[in-house]
Amino acid sequence: MPETALPYTLSVGRGSWDRSVARLASSSAVFALLPLGGCSVLDHGMLGAAGPIADQTRSLFLLVCAILVFVAAPVLLLTPIFAWHYRLSNTKSAYRPQWGFNWPLEGLIWIPPTIIVVVLAVFLWRDTHALDPYKPLASRHSPIEVQAVALDWKWLFIYPEEGVASVDELAFPAGRPVCLTLTSGTVMQSFFVPRLAGQIYAMAGMTTQLNLAADAPGRFRGENTQFNGTGFQNQKFAVLAQSDDDYASWIARARAGGRTLDPAAYAVLATRSIQAEPILFGSVAPGLFRSILGQNDPGLHAAHGHHAP
Amino acid sequence: MSEGGHWLTLFGRLNLRAFPFVRAWEDPTVSELIGAFAGALVVVGAFALVALLTWQRWWGRLFRDWLTSLDHKKIGIMYVVLAGVMLSRALVEAVLMRAQQSLAVDAPGIVAPEHFAQLFSTHGTIMIFFMAMPFLTGLINYVVPLQIGARDVAFPLLNSISLMLTAGGAGLVMISLAVGEFSTGGWSGYPPYTGKAFQPGVGPDYWIWAITLASLGTTMSGINIAATVYKKRCPGLHLTRMPLFCWTALCTAILMIFATPPLTLATALLALDRYLDFHVFTNDLGGNMMNYVNLFWLFGHPEVYILILPAFGVFSEVISAFSSKELYGYKSLAVATMAIGVLSFTVWLHHFFTMGQSADVNAVFGIATMTISIPTGVKIYNWIWTMFRGEVRFTAPMLFALAFIVTFVLGGLTGIMLAIPPIDYVVHNTVFLVAHFHNMLIPGLLYGMIAGYLYWFPKAFGFRLSEVWGKIAFGCWVSGFYLAFMPLYVLGLGGMARRSQALFEPDYRPWLLVAVCGAFLLLAGLVSLFVQLWVSVRDRDVNRVPVGDPWDARSLEWSVSAPPPEYNFATIPQVDRLDPFYWRKERGEAYRRPERYDDIVMPRNSWVGPLVGLTATVCAFGLVWHIGWLSILGFLGIWIPVVARSFVRDIHRTIPASEVEATDRRWLDRAHTVQPVPRERETEPANLGLARPFPPQVPV
Secondary structure (H helix, E strand, O other): OOHHHOOOOOOOOOOHHHHHHHHHHHHHHHHHOHHHOOOHHHHHOHHHOOOHHHHHHHHHHHHHHHHHHHHHHHHHHHHHHHHHHOEOOOOOOOOOOOOOOOHHHHHHHHHHHHHHHHHHHHHHHHHHHHOOOOOOOOOOOOOEEEEEEEEOOEEEEEEOOOOEEEEOEEEEEOOOOEEEEEEEOOOOEEEEOOOOOOOEEEOOOOOEEEEEOOOOOEEEEEEEOOOOOOOHHHOEEEEEEEOHHHHHHHHHHHHHHOOEEOHHHHHHHHOOOOOOOOEEEOEEOOOHHHHHHHHOOOHHHHHOOOOOO | OOOHHHHHOOOOOOOHHHOHHHHHHHOOOHHHHHHHHHHHHHHHHHHHHHHHHHHOOOHHHHHHHHHOOOOHHHHHHHHHHHHHHHHHHHHHHHHHHHHHHHHOEOOOOOOOHHHHHHHHHHHHHHHHHHHHHHHHHHHHHHHHHHHOOOOOOOOHHHHHHHHHHHHHHHHHHHHHHHOOOOOOOOOOOOOOOOOOOOOOOOHHHHHHHHHHHHHHHHHHHHHHHHHHHHHOOOOOOOHHHOOHHHHHHHHHHHHHHHHHHHHHHHHHHHHHHHHHOOOOOOOHHHOOHHHHHHHHHHHHHHHHHHHHHHHHHHHHHHHHHOOOOOOOOHHHHHHHHHHHHHHHHHOHHHHHHHHOOOHHHHHHHHHHHHHHHHHHHHHHHHHHHHHOOOOEOOOHHHHHHHHHHHHHHHHHHHHHHHHOHHHHHHHOOEHHHHHHHHHHHHHHHHHHHHHHHHHHHHHHHOEOOOHHHHHHHHHHHHHHHHHHHHHHHHHHHOOOEOOOOOEOOHHHHHHHHHHHHHHHHHHHHHHHHHHHHHHHHHOHHHOEOOOOOOOOOOOHHHHOOOOOOOOOOOOOOOOOOOOHHHHHHHOOOOOOOOOOOOOEEEEOOOOHHHHHHHHHHHHHHHHHOOOHHHHHHHHHHHHHHHHHHOOOOOOEEEEOHHHHHHHHHHHHHHHHHOOOEOHHHOOOOOOOOOEOOOOOOOOO
16 A cells, blocks of 8 residues: 555554564465465455555554464464374373473463563554544545434435535545544444444444545445344445545535435435435435434433544 | 233234244245244154154153253253254254355345344354353253262252253244244344334344343353352362362353343343333433443353353363373463453453444453453463373364364454454454354364263263264364354455345355355264264164273263262262372272262252243243233243242152162172273273273383
8 A cells, every 4th residue: 555645644653663563464464365365355355455544454453463373373383293292102202191280381371472462452552542433534634524324224424514415325535534423313233344444333312433534536335234124235335435526526416416305305214225226415404413313312321422532 | 903902812912924834825935935944843843752752652751750850960961952952953044044145145045134134143042042051051060060079969959940941941942933033133132123113023022031031040050050069069179179170160150140140131121121111222211222232241241251161171171081191280270260250251342342432441341352362372271281291092072172272273363353443343243253253162162062072971871972973073063164164254354244144245255155065064063963873872782881981081970880870979989189080090999899888868850940941931932922811820830839849848869878889889890890991992892981090101
């Protein structure tokens, strides 16, 4: 990924040592994955990262894979070696039936795993904060605000700044951060665009947030991953990272369509159905997102989801 | 048709369309026909069983020798039989799901979405609550009293009630195949999806009451096992001299006591939501579904260790026995077990890193999760070092143990990945997660249970299982596992959501085809186990091990005949160190005649357990279908045998010393006359259960 070409940087703060470790890790992990080669299947997920969050996650993933080699290797080597060498039919191997403890060995068993966990914990703490879905992406562009509503079995995206909305089609300009505020008009769902960022739950009466971006124009698959009924498997949506011009014309197309998303139109959308084709709405009733949220206000618990940013 | 109106009618919500046969008649799609076939299998199976019992005149024996028995060994065996039946059903469901997914790439496949959702819900529910739990409870029941030199568990009647409640829950899940439908909310049953607004049918109610019965049974089992380990150990058997399986059983029991009530509570509150319009977990009127998620996983994560720890215990016994060597690091294994038990309560949030908590909270729970991998890793090394300078035999249980070590480590690696929140964000709810927990539970639970079954079967029934079929089963279970689940890791990284009835990404197809082959191999593994049982029962006369120590093992259960007498020990043993039977053999003190025999008092059979199980199931069935009179009748029925029992004085029977002596002498005479067998020939008919002392230490 041409990280330097991006108009924004993530404030992860990696040193050069870090970066070389990550590079080493990625090359070795890629090598390990080679037998799966030609498997374009991996391109559909985080390993085919097309945005800064997924890219960072991939680096972390490969780094962790590299560290874990040291966890797995001794076990995978020692188990067959010991079992075979000390087999009954090998009359040359030693036999010490009453040997069952040794302090130095005990240290060897407890200490290295502890060190590995401490090392991993450092990375975990750092990257959990760096890749917090609530954390706005640092960028010289202002983020696109999108309000996402999970419905059965479709996603509604409201663009409050543009006053348009879409169903099952999330469009935004590539290279510009997107800040999603999510809720659900039905049961809990999980918003996921594998090639761009991690997932976050959408729950009725509450909001959660997700920040993501795409490096370059492209079309990605988005999905709900939390089972929510018989239309679940069809609940996929298109994510369109567009050039600025294309995005402008997408907005224009939505407006030209002339459809209005008012409470009545929302009520139709909210019924359980599989959406065959995306819909664009040229205008949105003001405060619609807030009213959807209010329909399912859990009262005292409404504060959830407001801790960040 | 008002909601409340059902309760007063004769059949509640039950009508003709509840029967899959009627539904298949009206709408004969492949999916409905599969449903009707499964329902028919339950009905025909039940009729065939009744016919067989009547034809062979086994009814009396069934009740007298088994269902009313309070013998911990028989209860243990019944638990394992229940697990075997439920495993068969849930594994067939798994194959059906894998088949569906491999056929349904840009195609409808053979199973409709509604049906598919019931499949993954029953598969998960059965595998956890009605396969894994009965299997491990059965092994613990059978083995622990024998290992600690006790005649029975602390509360034999409670033991029977626990079994029958669990069986009742399993029965409800089976009934749901033939009458009505099952939940589509998965094994975790998250509201609001399982609430009345989204699933008005009986599905979630079946799930709720089946789980409730099972969880009550589990809590009582936990109390029973813990009390047994604490109070029934024979003289000299300090906690630190217990076999490791007893340690894991104790830890599992403690987890059962503390972790199962949150589940009972969660399902009870969900029932209040569904039946009485409470709003505990629905968003209106102040409820919140996040409460359910927390309660469920407060149970759900310790549950993982309830499942895995007993298998760790089995592996400790198996690896030590088949290496003819003391367990390496016994004390650190015990410490690691208890550490895992405590830590298991500190990590539940990692099941929902994606629910929007702050980064601090996620990071803390992520680190806590990784911390568990330290004691777990220690255990792995303890087993490896147990083989060091041993004499390893590759018998079927040992092969399962070796496959476990290697496979479990791979699952542990992906577990560490999932413990890291940012990585979890991108693989949560995908089949990567599915691959991970199968990667933990198939080696970490099922291989352990199978190894335990193969290892202790000769003790329980007096003859060894076929080694050839054991190895065939091993080959199928291990190759099947890798073929079925490694592709899921790849697919999960490719973003494939779990629980998908159909897929729209052609790149997934080859991997799904590999996975379905693996699923069929796993099914072949199960079939091999049944064939093994069949062949072994047929050839039992040449494989008998009456003296009772076929593997030259170390703990007390091997110091008695196979099968053991009802009272386990003619005289209660005295123990002065770890591995007492090994040392007795080493000092030439094994198979000595006791100085005197005493009368032995054992509990009489009781009908309370079967009656409580039956009435509780009837009550639950009435609740599922809103049949008021039936649920009230069932509920009252539970208490009749319980109250009646409190008036029964004559609950024990005495086995006279003379009878004990005669039985014991017969066995000891046998032990003194048969040929001891060397380890090289332990899987041959020459093995009559008397081990030849191992040659002295070979120099390094």
